[in-house]
Amino acid sequence: MLNTLVAVCSAYALFLFAVAFAAERAALRGQATWLRSPMVYTLSLSIYCTAWTFYGAVGSAVRSGFEYLTIYLGPSLVLVGWWWILRKLVRIGRSQRITSVADLISSRYGKSNLLAVGVTILAVVGTTPYIALQLQSVTLSFEVFGVGDLATGEEKGHTALWVAAGLALFTVIFGTRNLDANERHNGVVMAIALEAIVKLAALLAVGVFVVWGLSGGVSGALDKIDASPLGHWEIDGGRWAGLMMLSAAAFLCLPRIFQVLVVENDNETHLRTASWAFPLYLGLMSLFVVPIAVIGLEMLPEGSNPDLFVLTVPLSQGRDGLAVLSFLGGFSSATSMVIVAAIALSTMVSNHVVMPLWLRFAGGGAKVSGDVRHVVLLARRLSIIGVVMLGYLYYRLSGGGAALASIGLVSFAGVAQVLPAMLGGIFWRGASRLGALTGLTLGFGCWGYTLFLPSFGPGAVLPEAWLLDGAFGLHWLRPHALFGIGGMDPLLHAVFWSLALNTGGFVLASLASFPQPLERLQGAQFVNVFEHSTGPRSWAGRVAPTEDLMVMAQRILGARDARLLFEREAQRQGLRGGLPAPTPDFLETLERELAGSVGAATAHAMVGQIVGGASVSVEDLMAVADETAQMMEYSARLEAQSQELARTAAQLREANAKLTRLSVQKDAFLSQISHELRTPMTSIRAFSEILRDTTGLSAPEQSKYASIIHDEAIRLTRLLDDLLDLSVLENGQVNLNLREGLLSEVLDRAVAAAAADEHGARLRIDRDPAAERIWLNTDLDRLSQVFINLVANARKYCDAAQPALDIRVRTGEEVVIDFIDNGTGISSEAQDVIFEKFSRVSDQKAGGAGLGLAICRQIMTRLGGEIAYLPGQGGGAFRVILPANIAMAAQ
Amino acid sequence: MLKRVMLIEDEPNIIEAISFILSREGLAVDTHSDGTTANDRLRACRPDLLILDVMLPGKSGYDILRELREDADTAELPVLMLTARGQSRDREMAERAGVSAFMTKPFSNAEMLATVRTLVAGGV
Structure with missing residues (x-):
């Protein structure tokens, strides 16, 4: 029996190889249209249904009733209700040439490699239990057929190892044929589409056999269900909602789903078909789960593993053929998952971990592209082997005894940690790199502590005491009752806390930090992807729309120049009608023409936008x-x-x-x-x-x-x-001759000098000798010159019958000397100009040139004092003020 | 018939000098040194020639000249203008105001006499 099974498996594997190979060849020959139908796309999405679903759903139904439905409802919800999120993801993936979830997150947050590495690690760690689950299910199914033959754990391990090695080989061969991760893996997609059909057919066959072969039709089956314990399961609303949310989140974040949903997507419109066809597929997959569970419980002996009812029920009825078909269904589920997951993870690991390291440490010498290509391929292949082997290792460590569904949920909760950063990234421009890092770290840490590490079992990784009393004896750190909130389902508890801390950290850190320019640019590109990229068009066989180029060129070059350019090119190409074919030469010419107007980078981006559909690279945008x-x-x-x-x-x-x-x-x-x-x-x-x-x-x-x-x-x-x-005084070239002397003596000299002039000898001068006994330290000759001017002016201009000049001295802070005569004084308008050069008041016969007072003002300024006309004294009145430092002491 | 010259100037020494020169030529010289009353005095004296300084107290020589040109009695009166500023702009202003001849201080006595003779004889 076991030999037959190995033969069947080998034959099936060879068949898959052949299909994949044929598909690759067809794609190479350009006959890929039938490979690229919406149905193939929808079927490829069925890698969501792994061995967990194939075997585990029945087990889950036995253990938890209808709860298994949540795992199907989540993705259906996403496809039906959240198709617009998927559409945005697909559009972003296409326009930004996204290769994986890690690439999406990293690219969105300013091409942060740290984030890419973080998401890669999260994805690897989150997917590892999942791969282990597939290995476990295949091993279990082998075990069912070879009861007795594979008794020891050692041999079980051998089976798992063989399976792992075979899967790794297949993945290496078909997953790394193309270097560009953005190129579609036609062979792989075709193979998994085929496997999708096999697993659905197998499950339906078992279901039909159970309902019509064993229960006597639909009504019989319904009766049996009502009679079984499954009919009495209560629905736990909170857990249902939680699991549904979780599976919906996982559907968006799982690396392998992202691979087929976004990276392998050929045409955005395929989503439209998938949005109804895939839920239908899921519905069919879940249709006979309950009848199989009920019949299995009824017919098989107590203690049989319900995860294997799909196999054991036909076997117990002697239907070996059906059992083998069923085994192939499970095998298909497991292999398709491992293959795609390994491709997706290896892309991440090689792009974000291996290549950066290699480029840093060894890449300096490799200038030839062939070298790099070789390294990339090697990195991909080693990554695939590494990822599959990690799954094997987890399988061996966890003992392979856990229920399939619970392992799957651990994995779901892990990859769901990417959700806040992903959704935030494509809908919220304020989301920042720091926010994404914070959220992911918190969520990943919380998930690891509360769910992943405890999943190895008490004492395996975390000490048993920690599970009971919290880390380091801190009660509020109990992995299943964080912050003292106990009594929750461990899974929901972990999902709640990890996603809550994740989202909270993401939002708060995003609000608190300011995004870098590249982040802002990328953020705008992601959030507004529909404004930046062209509408849904097929990737394959698209020709550059010359009309679009023409419209753009007209806008930039002007209608006439653009038409001339296009007509010239059309003539050169020998075409009529004015529109040339968009040959590379012409595109280059056009780009150069445009560059003259808008700059090279813009021109390249614009032409690229129209010709390449959407692939404006980050470099273009940065430029x-x-x-x-x-x-x-x-x-x-x-x-x-x-x-x-x-x-x-x-x-x-x-x-x-x-x-x-x-x-x-x-x-x-x-x-x-x-x-x-x-x-x-x-x-x-x-x-x-x-x-x-x-x-x-x-x-x-x-x-x-x-x-x-x-x-x-x-x-x-x-x-x-x-x-x-005056010229000397005005230019500041005067040298002051500082001497000490009495004010009275300076005045004596001035009055005597003024009297020497024969005019106006009859002026009477009144003085107060006591007040004049003030010692001064200043240029006494210059001061005297001022006094002479004032006395002489009084002599010349005082028009009183008995002209008299009163000289009054007052000391306070400063020394104030007033010269007041008894004439008519100076009119108020003249007062404004008397200190200006050549200003003479009316009477020219006095013979002055009008420079005297201008000189006086200059002298007083040099001495640090002031001279001003004193209005309102009845006659002509001038006040001379000497600063305090000139007056030494009053005696 | 004795020709009468009127001199309007505010610098006493210059008045004395010009009066001396013209008197010796046989001309009757009236002098006046205030700008504001110059035109009234002019109408009263009715001279054959006016010698006019520019910078006068009260009113400038230009204003006096413009006024007397507007008066029909004195519109044709020959006027010799004297200025101490001697820039071409001053000459232009004087010509616009209707001057007959223009001299810059300091002048030569012979030149002054020659100009006065010409003006008094009716030429320009």
Whole structure:
């Protein structure tokens, strides 16, 4: 019997090899259309139904009633209700050339290799029990046929090892034919589609035999069900909902499902068929589970393994042929799962773990692509063998005694940890790398501690004491009652806590962190994938739509230029009608033309978008972003430059206005000087000519005219002195000659000097000698010059009948000296200008050039003091203020 | 017939010099040194020639000239203008205001006499 079975298995395996090989050949020849039908896609999805489903569903029905249905309802829910999530996943997978779940997560969160490695580890660890489950089921089924022959555990292990080795071989041969993980594995897909039919047929055959062969039809079967303990199972709502959620989540996250659902997907529209056909398939698979369980319980001896009823019921009735078919169904379920899972995992392991390591440590020397190709293939193959062997190892470690369904659920809960990062990644732009890392770490850790490690059994990995009293004796860390919440089903407990911590950590860390630019870009690409990629079109045999290229080119180059370009190319190709074929040469030309307008990266991305369907690579997008950034930077720089120009222009205008003002002032000043110099010179010239040319001048006349010349010459000299003095003071070139002296003495000298002028000798000067006894330390000569000016002005301009000047000195913080005469004073409008150069108040006959007060103001500024007109004193009044540091002490 | 020249100038020494020169030429010289009352004085004296300084207290020589050109009695009166500023702009302004001749201070006495003679004789 066992020999027959081995022969059948070998023959079946050879048949699968042949089918896979034929499919590969057909695909190579381009006759792949029938390989790529929606039905094949739907059937390939049936790798969801593994040996767990094939054998374990009946076992589960015996142990937990209708609970096994949840495992079918979850995926049906996803396909029927959440097809839009699947559609988005498929579209993202296509447009981003996603190769695996790990690649999806990593790519979404800024191509983070850390995340990729994390998800890979999670996937490997989560899938390992699953692969072990397949090995266990195949081993068990062998055992059923060869009762007695395979008694020892050692030999059981040998069977499992042989099975594992055979599966690894098949996977290596058909799973690594193509280097590009994005290329479809036509042979494998065809083989698993065939296996899907085999397992469904086998299960239906057993079911039909049980219902119509053993129970006498549908009504008989129903009666038996009602009579059996299965009819009285209560439905635990919480566990049902939990398991349904879990299986739905797992359906989205399982690496092998992702492989067939997204990576092997050929056409988005196939999802439409799958959304009704796959639930139908699941329905058929579950149709006879309960009758088989009921009949098995009724007919087989107490203590028979219900996981094997599918085999043992036909065997017990002597239906060896049916049993072999049933065995092949189970074998198909197990092998298809292991093969696809191994392909999916090996892609992850080699892409995200082996290749980065190899490139870092050994890749420096390999410049030839053939080297890399060789390494990649080797990495894939070793990964496949490693993954399958890990499953074998788990099988040996866990003892192979656990119920199939419970192992499967551990695995589900593990891979479901990817869900928050996955859904968050494709629907929430705010999701960040840190969030994904945090969520995955928390969820994975929690799952490992509360479910995975305890699944090896008490004392196997976790000490028994930990299971009872928590890690390190901390009660709230009990793996089955975290945070003191006990009494829950261990599975639900683990699922609840791991997903809750996972989601919480993911959301909080995402909110708290700010995504990197690449993450934001990828986030936008993922979340808005339908805006960025083209609609559902077939991958195969698509031609670049020249019309689309034309439309795009017109938009960028302008209608006329674009038409000319396309017509020229069409003529060159010998085509009529103005639209050329999108040959690579033409695409290159077009890209170059476009690049002139929009930059090379953008042009490449645009042409790629239309020609390649959707495959705008991350590099393209990054380049686009770079170009945009450069343009923004350039425009920002331009803006800055224009602002600076505006500023400079404003400064120039201001400087120009200042220069103009200065120029006007200079002109006015020169004009003034000219006038002041020419006036005395006119008199001098006129009288000197009179003296020279006129004969017979009387002596008094001669004397008078000579005096006028003399006076005017003095006036000129004084004017020149004043001008020089003022120029020196204004330019700050004056050297102060600091000396100590009494204020009274300075005033004495000034009054005496002013009196030397013959004009206005009758001015009376009132002083207060006591108040004037102040020691000063300053340039006494310059100060005296100021005083002389003020006294002389009073002499010249005081128009009182009895002119008098009162000099008052006051000391406080500063020394204040007021010069007040009893004349009419200076009008208020004139007060504003008297300190300006050449400002003279009305009466020019006094002979000053109008520089005296300007000089006084300059001197006082140099000395650190002030001079100002003092209005409201009845007559002309000036105040001189000396700063405190000049006054040494009042005596 | 004795020709009358009126001199409007505020610098006493220059008034004395010009008066001396013109008197010796046989001209009657009236002098005035205030800008604001110059036009009234002019109408009263009715001279054959006016010698006018630009910078006068109260009113500039240009304004005085413009006013007297608007008055029919004095519109044709020959006017010699004197200025101590001597820029071309001053000459232009004087010409626009309707001056007959223009001299820059300091001047040569001979040149002054020649100009006065020409103006008094009716030429320009």
